[in-house]
Amino acid sequence: MAGDESSTSLDELLARRADLARTTGEPEDGIEHMLAVVPERDASAGEALAGRVIPVKGTSEFVCSRCRLVKARSQLADPARILCRDCA
Structure with missing residues (x-):
């Protein structure tokens, strides 16, 4: 089917793009990359903003x-x- 060929091509293109991004050092697009960049905060630490905003x-x-x-x-x-x- 034509749909299978186009999805296979898309998968191949995405794989090539990811490989190229890894070899060139460019960041990948996607949620995984964004989550890896954002540091995690410990919610159990009970960090609250101290002080009053004036x-x-x-x-x-x-x-x-x-x-x-x-x-x-x-x-x-x-x-x-x-x-x-x-x-x-």
Whole structure:
């Protein structure tokens, strides 16, 4: 059948491509190569990010207490509750 010939040809081409990549030192495409590049992390170690993220803000900016976005002072709608116009 024609389908068998084309699949055999494809298999041969893929094998040649993999051999060529190994001999030339070029990385192979595929999930196996990507997984080999990414270092594994030990999930049982319980690594957590320590510290608090503090947004950079100037005197002309504030952090809305509801949406937690850094906004310009001109967007401050409720200074007592520190809410932006969108959240007020």
